Amino acid sequence: MHRRGVGAGAIAKKKLAEAKYKERGTVLAEDQIVQMSKQLETFKSNLEEFASKHKQEIRKDPQFRVQFQEMCATIGVDPLASGKGFWSEMLGVGDFYYELGVQIIEVCLALKHRNGGLITLDELHQRVLKGRGKYVQDVSQDDLVRAIKKLKVMGNGFGMIPVGGSYLVQSVPAELNMDHTVVLQLAEKKGYVTVSEIRDGLKWEKERACHVLDHLLKEGLAWLDSQATGEAHYWLPALFSELTSRDVTPEEANQMTP
Amino acid sequence: MDRFSWSNGLLEIDETLVVQQRGVRLYDGDDKVKMELGVALLSTHRLIWRDIKNHVRSEQLCTIKQSHAKIVIHLHPSSPSKEPGPFQNSKYSYIKLSFKEHGQIEFYRRLTEEMTQKRWETTPCFFPPSMQGRKTRAVGIVGIERKIEEKRKETDKNISEAFEDLSKLMVKAKEMVELSRSIATKIKDKQGDITEDETIRFKSYLLSMGIANPVTRETHGSGTRYHMQLAKQLGDMLQAPLEERGGMMALTEVYCLVNRARGMELLSPEDLLNACKMLESMRLPLRLRVFDSGVMVVQLQSHSEEEMIASALDNVLEKGSLTAEEFAKLLGLSVLLSKERLLLAEKVGHLCRDDSVEGLRFYPNRF
Numbered sequence: 297m298h299r300r301g302v303g304a305g306a307i308a309k310k311k312l313a314e315a316k317y318k319e320r321g322t323v324l325a326e327d328q329i330v331q332m333s334k335q336l337e338t339f340k341s342n343l344e345e346f347a348s349k350h351k352q353e354i355r356k357d358p359q360f361r362v363q364f365q366e367m368c369a370t371i372g373v374d375p376l377a378s379g380k381g382f383w384s385e386m387l388g389v390g391d392f393y394y395e396l397g398v399q400i401i402e403v404c405l406a407l408k409h410r411n412g413g414l415i416t417l418d419e420l421h422q423r424v425l426k427g428r429g430k431y432v433q434d435v436s437q438d439d440l441v442r443a444i445k446k447l448k449v450m451g452n453g454f455g456m457i458p459v460g461g462s463y464l465v466q467s468v469p470a471e472l473n474m475d476h477t478v479v480l481q482l483a484e485k486k487g488y489v490t491v492s493e494i495r496d497g498l499k500w501e502k503e504r505a506c507h508v509l510d511h512l513l514k515e516g517l518a519w520l521d522s523q524a525t526g527e528a529h530y531w532l533p534a535l536f537s538e539l540t541s542r543d544v545t546p547e548e549a550n551q552m553t554p
Numbered sequence: 555m556d557r558f559s560w561s562n563g564l565l566e567i568d569e570t571l572v573v574q575q576r577g578v579r580l581y582d583g584d585d586k587v588k589m590e591l592g593v594a595l596l597s598t599h600r601l602i603w604r605d606i607k608n609h610v611r612s613e614q615l616c617t618i619k620q621s622h623a624k625i626v627i628h629l630h631p632s633s634p635s636k637e638p639g640p641f642q643n644s645k646y647s648y649i650k651l652s653f654k655e656h657g658q659i660e661f662y663r664r665l666t667e668e669m670t671q672k673r674w675e676t677t678p679c680f681f682p683p684s685m686q687g688r689k690t691r692a693v694g695i696v697g698i699e700r701k702i703e704e705k706r707k708e709t710d711k712n713i714s715e716a717f718e719d720l721s722k723l724m725v726k727a728k729e730m731v732e733l734s735r736s737i738a739t740k741i742k743d744k745q746g747d748i749t750e751d752e753t754i755r756f757k758s759y760l761l762s763m764g765i766a767n768p769v770t771r772e773t774h775g776s777g778t779r780y781h782m783q784l785a786k787q788l789g790d791m792l793q794a795p796l797e798e799r800g801g802m803m804a805l806t807e808v809y810c811l812v813n814r815a816r817g818m819e820l821l822s823p824e825d826l827l828n829a830c831k832m833l834e835s836m837r838l839p840l841r842l843r844v845f846d847s848g849v850m851v852v853q854l855q856s857h858s859e860e861e862m863i864a865s866a867l868d869n870v871l872e873k874g875s876l877t878a879e880e881f882a883k884l885l886g887l888s889v890l891l892s893k894e895r896l897l898l899a900e901k902v903g904h905l906c907r908d909d910s911v912e913g914l915r916f917y918p919n920r921f
Contacts, residue, residue, distance in 0.1 A: 325741060326752060328737045329755065329756055329759075332733050339726055349719065353712060353713060367724045368727075371727055374765075377761070381763065383764055394821065394822055401810055452806045453849070469847045514913065
């Protein structure tokens, strides 16, 4: 047991403090910590019981997971904060999302040479599902979003940009401000954008448009097609649909550049 | 495939399970059977195949041969007293098991073992006439629809029960959140006499519940004893990989490496971050480092900054100029980290940049 203070004087002082607290009706923090410890034990066994009955639900049903996460958020609890948390240990939510995180990182890394570190949520979803095999648990886009939110803390630039009703997932620390985002959104429909389209659609001057496009080029997020009919097209590989793209490995890509 | 008969899938007395493998598809001779991937179980007496809906078929063993992730099993003709099964007749006298999720090597090995041991002859078992599984084997479209409906109702029932239980659980969790907030306020206002020990305990309670830690990060940061242990483990585990990768790894790389190695009881990103934050204070040979761009890496203490910058400068001098990608290829590092090194060298003035649409290129600084 810790020694908080010894001697008659300390005891007397403590008794006085306790009395004062009781007067005001407040409880001592130490007592509360003891109380919390007890409540924690009870909670743990309640959670164990819940897990024994419903653990499968969480793993198999994406809808249930959404509900679960939202309830946790409402009361101020983050079930994914730590692998050592009760939620993770007993319900297995942790392993599900952390493993998903690993898969997301791997997919993004594998495609970075092609799309510069930007990928649509749809494509990410498809590739993660492919990588997981058919008989592993079903993964929804909501699951991906939550996993990505957790990955953010590791500072590698994980973020989500709202584009055309869904999201672009960014996995590199490229700085993308409002201007860049807006241009990405504009390019979403066709997969490319031109300076005139930006000027007409967003009412910007040419310089501003070029500045943004140059930045996207530099970061490897956009490709310049100067042979397009009319004016130059700026393509965004992240927005390529399945039809117009073919998978190329990094080695092949290096051989192709003149 | 006509050698199979329905069974309830339970093992008899004296019959033991030898090996089981999921992700197995059945082939009637060379034809694919219209059944989904299921679980193949090998017992001392029978080969049982169970699909995901739990229908079970079983067959007595005879001769086998392996080929390319499939096992071909040649079967004796069925005895006249055979119980009914899924196929009335078949033109093939062999079946194939296709292992979509691997496991064929082990399965084949066990199968050959069982074939040589022929335990079914020494301890004969009586197999009761086939029971049609727990649910009635419904026929036709109506039956299928009925089954789907039953399953949906059961799922619904399970889910609503689960939600009820979950709500009750959340009420209790909420009480704890409020209690922890009250404690945290008191700690902040320094009311009462909280020892360091109690603070540490409190933090671990917060960790267990997943409650964000509002207490100031002076003592041990937001880490707990758990994170300290983790930090030590990381110190051991990452030495070799870091050496291989030039002394530096991005935090996301570490996350993937560590979790892939663990397989279970994975670390959350926050766990990893909190553990890494403690590396320096625990005097371990690694440390966490955050670059200006926000990129976080784990770095070997022994790899000094000057060495890295000097080597970057040397490489650039040798080649005249380098981009991050070229540098990465040269050193076998990731592009992200090689870029950071070049930026570092630039920061101290050894390199200068040429920033154009063609990319970021670094030159030795002659100014």
